[in-house]
Amino acid sequence: MTGDEKTGGAPADATGAAGAPTTNTEEGRAAKRLAGAEPVTSGHAAAVRAAAGRTVMVERPGEAPMAPMGPVPPMGPMRPMAPPLPPQPVPPLFGDRWPVPAAPPSVAMVAGTAIMALTTAGAVPEGRPGLGWLVTALVGVAATLAVEWRHRRITPEGVWWTAATVALAAVCAVRAAEWLGVLCLLAAFGTGTLAIVGRSGRGVLAAAATLALAACRAVPWFGKSATERTDLRRAVRVGVAVAAGALLLLVFGGLLASADPVFGKLVEGLTPRIDDGAVRWFVLAAFGAAGMAGTCFLSASAPRPPAPMARRRLSGLEWTIPVGFLVVLFAGFLAVTVTTMFAGDAYVQATAGITYAEYARGGFWQLLWVTVLALLVIIAAARFAPVETALQRRAKRGLLTALTILTLLVVASATHRMVLYQQAYGHTVQRLVVLTVELWLGVAFVLVTWSVLRLRDRIPTRAMVGTGVAALLALAVLDPERFVAQENVERFAVSGKLDAHYLSTLSADALGPLEQLADPVRSCIRAEILRDVPGDDWRSANLARARAGAQPVPACTDPKVVVPSYRD
Numbered sequence: 237m238t239g240d241e242k243t244g245g246a247p248a249d250a251t252g253a254a255g256a257p258t259t260n261t262e263e264g265r266a267a268k269r270l271a272g273a274e275p276v277t278s279g280h281a282a283a284v285r286a287a288a289g290r291t292v293m294v295e296r297p298g299e300a301p302m303a304p305m306g307p308v309p310p311m312g313p314m315r316p317m318a319p320p321l322p323p324q325p326v327p328p329l330f331g332d333r334w335p336v337p338a339a340p341p342s343v344a345m346v347a348g349t350a351i352m353a354l355t356t357a358g359a360v361p362e363g364r365p366g367l368g369w370l371v372t373a374l375v376g377v378a379a380t381l382a383v384e385w386r387h388r389r390i391t392p393e394g395v396w397w398t399a400a401t402v403a404l405a406a407v408c409a410v411r412a413a414e415w416l417g418v419l420c421l422l423a424a425f426g427t428g429t430l431a432i433v434g435r436s437g438r439g440v441l442a443a444a445a446t447l448a449l450a451a452c453r454a455v456p457w458f459g460k461s462a463t464e465r466t467d468l469r470r471a472v473r474v475g476v477a478v479a480a481g482a483l484l485l486l487v488f489g490g491l492l493a494s495a496d497p498v499f500g501k502l503v504e505g506l507t508p509r510i511d512d513g514a515v516r517w518f519v520l521a522a523f524g525a526a527g528m529a530g531t532c533f534l535s536a537s538a539p540r541p542p543a544p545m546a547r548r549r550l551s552g553l554e555w556t557i558p559v560g561f562l563v564v565l566f567a568g569f570l571a572v573t574v575t576t577m578f579a580g581d582a583y584v585q586a587t588a589g590i591t592y593a594e595y596a597r598g599g600f601w602q603l604l605w606v607t608v609l610a611l612l613v614i615i616a617a618a619r620f621a622p623v624e625t626a627l628q629r630r631a632k633r634g635l636l637t638a639l640t641i642l643t644l645l646v647v648a649s650a651t652h653r654m655v656l657y658q659q660a661y662g663h664t665v666q667r668l669v670v671l672t673v674e675l676w677l678g679v680a681f682v683l684v685t686w687s688v689l690r691l692r693d694r695i696p697t698r699a700m701v702g703t704g705v706a707a708l709l710a711l712a713v714l715d716p717e718r719f720v721a722q723e724n725v726e727r728f729a730v731s732g733k734l735d736a737h738y739l740s741t742l743s744a745d746a747l748g749p750l751e752q753l754a755d756p757v758r759s760c761i762r763a764e765i766l767r768d769v770p771g772d773d774w775r776s777a778n779l780a781r782a783r784a785g786a787q788p789v790p791a792c793t794d795p796k797v798v799v800p801s802y803r804d
Contacts, residue, residue: 337533348383380398613639676704
């Protein structure tokens with residue numbers, strides 16, 4: 237009898253009589269292990285692998301039999317992967333509007349940069365402005381013309397700015413007033429920037445930023461040329477070798493000098509001393525080289541003017557209401573003050589309850605600020621007021637022209653008050669300069685009004701800067717300190733009042749009119765002025781100080797004359 241017959245069961249197959257799976261066989265147990273119902277041991281690995289090769293169906297009682305899963309379709313052939321894209325070049329920072337020059341710097345550019353660096357380091361005076369600034373300006377103009385002449389970028393506007401730069405620098409060599417020299421130098425830097433940049437920038441600030449960026453971009457441009465040119469490569473390598481040798485000497489020499497006192501004294505005697513003058517020399521040379529290198533960069537690759545930006549226009553009510561308020565306010569102010577502006581002293585005292593001089597001094601500075609703020613309002617309205625329709629154009633011309641005319645009347649009122657102020661308290665340099673600024677603001681209003689009448693959005697910034705430079709040069713031709721001294725001497729002859737202390741603080745420009753005074757006032761004032769005249773080298777040499785230095789210093793017999801007693 238077989239085993240099955242002894243147990244009285246059915247034959248051992250994959251399923252029982254009722255269709256239930258047989259779990260006692262190796263195949264059934266392997267299926268359960270695949271389903272996770274029974275752990276897989278190392279002894280059953282072969283059965284598990286055998287069952288994994290075919291489909292095993294496990295049915296639960298009471299559930300419909302599951303359809304067997306079909307065979308997994310074979311995968312198609314693998315497509316080849318696309319090759320990686322090559323690295324894309326980084327676009328230049330300034331794009332096509334201002335590319336790096338394709339050609340390297342020429343020998344003339346390198347020589348001009350070196351000459352400008354040496355001239356700036358050697359000619360710029362340490363103390364008071366003088367002849368050195370004029371020499372630096374002339375050398376810079378010559379080097380710039382040598383570079384620009386090759387590229388033919390010289391324009392009439394550039395010629396005007398260049399001439400203004402030289403004239404402003406020449407003031408330092410002629411006038412002894414230091415404040416005037418400083419103002420002229422600041423203006424010379426601005427006009428020189430405009431002469432170099434040309435029409436690349438819209439305004440003065442844009443031109444200064446353009447030149448600064450050009451100086452920074454010129455450094456790698458010059459460096460790349462030095463490494464690519466065969467004639468300069470050797471010099472660069474020699475310079476690097478010398479710098480490396482100097483660094484090694486500095487490190488090892490310092491260590492050995494500190495190790496032995498005798499050797500340390502020898503090294504101290506052979507080592508050159510680096511003082512403040514050497515540091516100043518290197519700094520000025522770097523500034524001169526950077527300015528000339530930026531000029532060369534702009535000459536080889538000038539940026540294209542930026543495209544006009546679309547700006548948001550204001551609606552009619554958004555700008556007419558505030559401007560209309562100002563027009564009404566200015567008209568009311570002028571209607572009240574027009575009688576006191578040209579009236580006599582008695583009328584002013586009876587109306588305001590103060591003296592004529594106090595009335596003049598109390599209102600000038602406020603009117604000056606009103607003039608400046610009104611100019612800013614007109615500039616903003618000219619840029620953002622709409623001009624699409626005929627009504628908008630008439631409103632823009634009418635309101636802004638009315639505000640300009642009223643502001644010019646305010647300028648006339650402020651100027652009249654400053655004249656009264658000087659008649660009452662005397663002339664000073666500060667009052668003369670402020671009066672000049674007030675007159676220049678009147679010219680600026682005329683330029684802005686002309687731009688408004690032509691319905692132009694852009695304000696004539698360069699024309700305003702040009703008239704400001706012309707006003708400064710006119711002030712230098714007037715010789716302000718000599719003019720102030722002359723007016724005070726004439727006022728002393730009429731009123732007997734003289735601020736000798738203030739006159740003694742002026743420069744050598746004021747010596748001429750002081751000859752009309754009598755001693756001891758004349759000698760004491762001249763002694764105070766001439767005491768600070770000598771001590772100039774060729775860099776700070778000045779024509780007025782040179783003439784004053786040739787005169788003997790008089791003895792002051794009454795020092796109390798120059799003590800501040802009568803103050804304005």
